[in-house]
Amino acid sequence: MPEGPSLVLMKEALLPFEGKKVTAVSGYAKADIKRIAGHKIKDIRTWGKHLLLEFPGFFVRIHLLMFGSYRVNEEKDVNPMLRLGFARNQCINFYTCSVKILEGEANDLYDWSADVLSDDWSAEKAKTKLAAHPDMLVCDALLDQDIFSGSGNIIKNEVLFRTRIHPLSVVGKLPARQLSALIKEARNYSFDFLEWKRQYVLKQHWQIYTKKECPRCHLPVTKEYLGAGKRRTFFCEHCQQRYA
DNA sequence: TGGAATGTTGGAAC
DNA sequence: CGTTCCAACATTCC
Numbered sequence: 001m002p003e004g005p006s007l008v009l010m011k012e013a014l015l016p017f018e019g020k021k022v023t024a025v026s027g028y029a030k031a032d033i034k035r036i037a038g039h040k041i042k043d044i045r046t047w048g049k050h051l052l053l054e055f056p057g058f059f060v061r062i063h064l065l066m067f068g069s070y071r072v073n074e075e076k077d078v079n080p081m082l083r084l085g086f087a088r089n090q091c092i093n094f095y096t097c098s099v100k101i102l103e104g105e106a107n108d109l110y111d112w113s114a115d116v117l118s119d120d121w122s123a124e125k126a127k128t129k130l131a132a133h134p135d136m137l138v139c140d141a142l143l144d145q146d147i148f149s150g151s152g153n154i155i156k157n158e159v160l161f162r163t164r165i166h167p168l169s170v171v172g173k174l175p176a177r178q179l180s181a182l183i184k185e186a187r188n189y190s191f192d193f194l195e196w197k198r199q200y201v202l203k204q205h206w207q208i209y210t211k212k213e214c215p216r217c218h219l220p221v222t223k224e225y226l227g228a229g230k231r232r233t234f235f236c237e238h239c240q241q242r243y244a
Numbered sequence: 245t246g247g248a249a250t251g252t253t254g255g256a257a258c
Numbered sequence: 259c260g261t262t263c264c265a266a267c268a269t270t271c272c
Contacts, residue, residue, distance in 0.1 A: 003250050028268085049251075066251045067269040078268045096267060098252075143251090152250050209250095232249075 002064040004117050004150020005194035007046040013072055014044050014051075014092060017084075024085030029099035033082055036060065036101075046117075047110045048149030054106055061100045068097035114149040116187045117194065123183045130179065134172025138182065139227040141171055148186050154209050155193060157234050159185045161208035166242035167226050167233045173243040208234045 018041055025037045036055065043054040053060040062068075062082070069076070071093045080093040102109060113122035129147045130136075142148055142156040151159075160167050163181045165174070174182065196202040208214070211221050214236035226233040 006250075063252070064250095065253090065267065066249065067267065068251090069269075081268090096269060098267090145252095154250055229251085231251095 002049055002066070002068060003152035003155055003190075003193065004046070004048050004115070005190055005197055007049055007051055007064075007150070008117055008194055009198060010051060010070060011044055011046050013070075017041055017086065017090075017092060018044050020086050020090075022084050023087060025083065026085075027080045027082040027094070027099075029081045031060075031099050031101045033060075033099065033101070036084065043106075045106065046115075046150075047106070047112065048115050048145055049152070050110075052106045052110075058101055058103050059106050061098075061102055062094055063098040063100075065096070065098055069095045070097075071095075114146060116148050116150045116155075116190045121187055123180075123187070126183045126186075127179065130171050130183075134170070136171045137167070137227055138165055138169045138171060138174070139167035139231070139233055140229075142182075142186060143227065143229065143231065150190060151186055153231050154206070155186065155189055156231075157209040158193075158207060159189050160235060160240060162189060164240050166237075166240040167235050169241075169243040175243070178243065208236065210234065214239055 021040045022036050022038065025033050027033060039055040041053055042056065045052050049063060051062040073090055075093060076095055078095060080095055081097050082094045082099050084092045112118040112120035113125050115121060126147055130141060138160065139156060142151050142159060143153065159182065163178065163185050165178055165182060193202060196205050208221060211234060214221055216239045217236065219236065219238050221234050222237050223232065223234050225231065
């Protein structure tokens with residue numbers, strides 16, 4: 001489910017509820033979700049992997065983590081973390097997710113220039129942030145939500161393959177051209193991901209993620225658990241150059 | 245069949 | 259006390 005592009009699709013599915021009043025709230029989320037009742041949803045937006053439901057004076061932040069899911073106007077067999085009821089029996093259900101309520105306006109708390117899918121995305125700012133972390137591995141950089149908000153493990157793997165950069169390359173050692181390509185492709189692949197996911201054909205377009213053989217040179221793909229979070233990483237030793 | 249995983253956090257352990 | 263590690267998450271996939 002949950003890399004940035006999947007959140008954009010979720011937002012699209014929820015858009016019909018913008019401007020609608022929440023008439024009932026339930027769920028086992030620990031946050032004070034009752035206060036949502038009676039308020040109209042002012043705005044629905046995303047920041048990376050965060051879904052933001054804006055109400056007057058506060059907003060709800062939903063993160064699907066690894067296993068989260070949602071349903072519109074239907075129920076799953078498990079209890080929802082958060083259920084929002086509307087007129088005429090309409091509802092939104094969120095399952096197995098993180099729900100937080102934050103005070104004020106989302107605009108005051110989020111920097112949309114970090115969101116790889118945002119109209120406000122700034123490649124320049126990403127470059128500045130990367131320059132501030134010269135020792136960081138590129139496989140970690142592409143998972144850093146302050147630099148590439150919305151990028152996840154699939155995007156990481158595919159972007160590194162497309163740019164032919166080895167995951168253990170060091171940010172500060174990347175030649176300017178490769179650094180620019182990395183930043184550009186993080187956004188570019190995210191939009192490909194979005195459209196492929198929309199068409200239910202995402203998986204068939206994976207070039208390296210979960211693959212056994214490199215599509216370029218046909219040598220076996222290497223699979224290792226790399227980076228600070230030891231995340232699953234697929235790469236081609238032959239086609240992806242290591243800058244270290 | 246069940247181990248691993250598109251993710252993050254909170255708290256234990258050191 | 260800073261850093262690291264790991265479990266947990268009313269799950270789903272292959």
